[in-house]
Amino acid sequence: MINNKQTINNALQLYGSPIYVFDKRAFIENYRAFFSAMKTNYEKYELSYSYKTNYAPYICKLVKELGGYAEVVSDMEYYIAKKVGYEDDHIIYNGPIKGKLGNEMLLNGGMLNVDNLDELTRIVDLAKQNSKINIKIGLRLNVDIGQSFVSRFGIDVTSGDFEKALGLIQTADNLDVQGIHIHVGQSRTVMAWTNRIKEALKIIDKYFDGKKLKYIDLGSGMFGEMDDELAIQFGKDLPKYLDYAQAIGMVINEHYKDYTYDNKPILFTEPGTTLINHYIDFIATVSSIKHIRGKDFVVLDCSKHNLGEISYLKKLPINVIHNNKNQEQIVDGEFVGYTCLEHDKMYIGYNGTLGTGDNIIFGNVGGYSNVDKPPFILPNCAMISMEGESLELIKEKESFDYILDTYVL
Ligand SMILES: Cc1ncc(COP(=O)(O)O)c(C=O)c1O
Structure with a gap:
């Protein structure tokens, strides 16, 4: 799984968060x-x-x-x-x-x-x-x-x-x-x-x-x-x-x-x-952290729909990149998405520190992920290919008009 902070920062600066990375x-x-x-x-x-x-x-x-x-x-x-x-x-x-x-x-x-x-x-x-x-x-x-x-x-x-x-x-x-x-x-x-x-x-x-x-x-x-x-x-x-x-x-x-x-x-x-x-990872960014009645929620800038088939069956492997100097302790945290669905949960049981702006990298998301992502609430993000240090765009971020194009206004 990708864990090079410099490569992750480069990818996000060039193409934005979240993003698929093909190795x-x-x-x-x-x-x-x-x-x-x-x-x-x-x-x-x-x-x-x-x-x-x-x-x-x-x-x-x-x-x-x-x-x-x-x-x-x-x-x-x-x-x-x-x-x-x-x-x-x-x-x-x-x-x-x-x-x-x-x-x-x-x-x-x-x-x-x-x-x-x-x-x-x-x-x-x-x-x-x-x-x-x-x-x-x-x-x-x-x-x-x-x-x-x-x-x-x-x-x-x-x-x-x-x-x-x-x-x-x-x-x-x-x-x-x-x-x-x-x-x-x-x-x-x-x-x-x-x-x-x-x-x-x-x-x-x-x-x-x-x-x-x-x-x-x-x-x-x-x-x-x-x-x-x-x-x-x-x-x-x-x-x-x-x-x-x-x-x-x-x-x-x-x-x-x-x-x-x-x-x-x-x-x-x-x-x-x-x-x-195993050869596609997904980089997301922590948008907010909420503590509600004893539960810790970590809101990510993506949704469960980004993550593919395995995420529905098992807990995906993750890497965490800490960017924020102010880290909070998270206990039994749930990583949740931008949708309005209560069941939009991408990871359950996170224990460790996190801050907004930190990156969560999900591994093993190559199958039924980008091809199975509905335009629900937001269109899909970009995908890049990584070869050592070099990054190449292989799917552009979808625009709002791309989604609207097939509807009659
Ligand atoms: C006919 C057929 N071939 C190949 C595959 C791919 O199998 P796998 O993802 O297990 O490698 C599938 C998946 O359902 C399939 O239906």
């Missing part, structure tokens, strides 16, 4: 460590970055430069992938509702994973209307990998829906299956990954035996790097990239041991939070 060097290092763990355990591995997690184009472009594919779940995200320079054959289009650009992408040979039978019916029609073009699709499977809930995504493999899907595909001569996709949220154990690959291979053996598939896509859902303060809240001895990679590799390598490289499927995963969470 470019550390992200690249982490990307390479992740990719290498996967690649050394399955030689035909490819990484497809989950845009929804954080589609800041600067980051998407960096992923492209590092060799990653793009995983998108809407026309907007597909548009971003094209804007940063992706060709269709390096984009994976997922999601329960795809837009018109999904059709365009399919006709251009992109990888699109079908979520349900209605979507498939529309694609069968598209294939029939374009009978001279060979269209290849992936199927998202709904399987039980031991999670504690029934997922709503994908085509159920237990109800006959999967067989129906295969029957529908056969009604169009120019439509074929080229991949299998599984993603189940909230399942980050190594066992969940072993189960994913086993389930995928079971389906492949049962329905595609002898047929060469281009890819198996296992989605994402791994624990990424994080500060100890946060890791401890998820439990002891969290799995590392290598633990996941070895578990998947053991199963997939055994299954394809007699295949040549060319005949093996590409293995994709789609890391999002896994890749980005």
